[in-house]
Amino acid sequence: MANDDLSNDHPTTPLDDDAPGPPISVPDSGDTGEGGKIKMIVQLVKKCLGVKDIAAMRLSLPASLMEPIPNLEYWHYLDRPDVFAAINDSDDPFERMLAVLRFAFTKDLKFHGKVCKPYNSVLGEHFRAHWDIIPVAYSDSAQPSSPLLFSHSTSSALADPPTVASETASVKSGKSFKSSRSGLSFASKPGKSPSTAPTSLAQEDATAQMSQLNLNDASSGTSPLRVVYVTEQISHHPPVSAYYATCPDRSLELAGIDQISAKVSGTTLRVSPGEFNQGLFVKITGGHGEGEQYNITHPVASVNGILRGSFYVTVGDSTIITCTGGKPGRKFRAVVEYKEESWLGKAHFLVEGVIHTVIDGDASHEEWTKVKHVPRSRVVAVFDGTWRGRIRWRRVGSGSYPKLTSSSSSSPIPTHATLPSSSISSPAASKADVSNVDEEYCTLIDLSTLSVIPKVVRPIEKQLPHESRRLWDSVTDRLLKKEFSDATREKVAIEQKQRDEAAERKKKGIQ
Known part of the structure; x- marks a missing residue:
């Protein structure tokens, strides 16, 4: 997030030329309890009121407010x-x-739990990881629209679930390179509903099975897949990183530029994509969808409950998924609309959307960012639900069916006689207005049953000096020991070394 420089603890530290002016900071109260943390956060929020973009400024955070995980490790979208x-x-x-x-x-998925702040990245820092995963399976009667995912059932969730081992255990020691759980910074609280509950025993078994896979081991009857990931910090002011992931066995690549813009609006921290952030790009390099590229834009997120000390994330605006390239033929586009939450009452995390056809040479769809913008005649499927739980979908019209294959094996089967006529071009007021047909819904995905799959990271002693866990190892070690003053000094030393290197490059004229 913001560039949390702690140079205020060292008054003689020179300021960054790229970020002139003193940092906004709050003193460490010395109270490491929840009450002390909340007081510091409230002070920080008050100082940030009116700031156009917190992410582009120097923000000084006490070490006690930070989660012991590097920012590059936390943001991976996998x-x-x-x-x-x-x-x-x-x-x-x-x-x-x-x-x-x-x-x-x-x-x-990490958004579903407690909100915390990982530490920021320095220029040239990078993080590498991989996952050995069991391929998604499909039942004999189900099409790929109904995958069988490793999950924990709500019925098996324990009333008093076991504590999930923190990923910081492996970050700290480097002895175990298999993380017990990723997405630490939004770790779930025990004893909550299935959408926020820690991993159940069933999921722990699945997690263990995932983490013990070996690419040369075919004893399970299904060859595991490897997904590899690398990310690097490519700018310090403003903070910008680039990432790349691939699953070669499935001819898939994922890439993008990460940058955010953040500002305090009322009692909410509003986070939106920065100017260099154009979303995620999924590219299919072979197989069925060879040549296709999917652009997934980012919605706007808000951190709420700041003044109450009860932080939670809500999502607003829209996500647009656009398919380009690939073989000639029908193309689809999805509009995912996150419903506005009332500032009174409990958040519902509702979402609805449509999938519609795209006509070659017609760019009118680029203006359709809400469900109501999409003409009814172009809609082929609708979906709704909660992005922290079950999302359901159904077809609307015949446009979603393959032209050369029978639709009899797909579910639900549309009642074509009652579908909207292609002559109707007026936009729908909402998803529910697209069709009056009472068709059967299918589950797209049930997020309340899913937990984060652990990633595999090399031991710290085998990492390069600028790999995230090795770079921040001294800070992480002291944070885990609750030696916050020492953690602050280690963090300042790392950041000062970066400033010194930047000054040396500037002196030599090195870009």
Whole structure:
């Protein structure tokens, strides 16, 4: 997030030329309890009121407010790499769009829990990881629109679930390179509903099975897939990183530029994509969807409950998924609309959307960012639900069916006689206005049953000096020991070394 420079603890530290002016900071109260943290956060929010973009400024955070995990490790969009690897499983372009939509809903499972702040990245810092995953399976009667995912059932969730081992255990010691859980910074609280509950015993078994896979071990009867990931900090002011992931066995690539813009609006921290952030790009390099590229834009997120000390994330605006390239033929586009939450009452995390056809040479769809913008005659499927739980979908019209294959094996089967006529071009007021047909809904995905799949990271002693865990190892070690003053000094030393290196490059004229 923001550039949390702690140079205020060292008054003689020179300021960055790229970020002139003193940093906004709050003193460490010394109270490491929840009450002390809340007081510091409230002070910080008050100082940030009116700031146009917090992410582009120097923000000084006490070490006690930070989560012991590097920012590059935290943001990877692969909370469910198995769902990502399933994007190219079907030979039907509509089914592939459903798969991309499913991936878009699972890429940030960590948002469902407690909000914390990882530490920022320095220029040239990079992080590498991989996952060995069990491929998504499909039942004999189900099409790829109904995958069987490793999950924990709500019925098996324990009333008093066991504590999930923190990923910081492996970050700290480097002895175990298999993380017990990724997405630490939004770790769930025990004893909550299934959408926020820690991993159940059933999911722990699945997690263990995932983490013990070996690419040379075919004893399970299904060859595991490897998804690899690398990201690097490419700018310090403003903070910008680039990332790349691939699953070669499924001819899939994921790439993008990460940058955010953040500002305090009332009692809410509003986070939106920065100017260099154009979303995620999923490219299919072979197989069924060879040549296709899917652009998934980012919605706007808000951190709420700041003054109450009860932080939670809501999502607003829209996510647009656009397919380009690939074989000639029908193309699809999805509009995912996150419903506005009332500032009174409990958040519902509701979402609805449509999938519609795209006509070659017609760019009018680029203006359709809400469900109500999409003409009824172009809609082929609708979906709704909660992005922290179950999302359901159904077909509307025949446009989603393959032209050369029978639709009898797909569910639900539309009642074509009652579908909207193609002559109707007026936009729908909402998803529910698209069709009056009472068709059967299918589950697109149930996020309340899914947990983050652990990633594999090399031991710290085998990492390069600028790899995230090794670079921040001294800070992480002291944070985990609750030695916050020492953690602050280690953090300042790392940041000062970066400033010194930047000054040396400038002196030598090195870009």
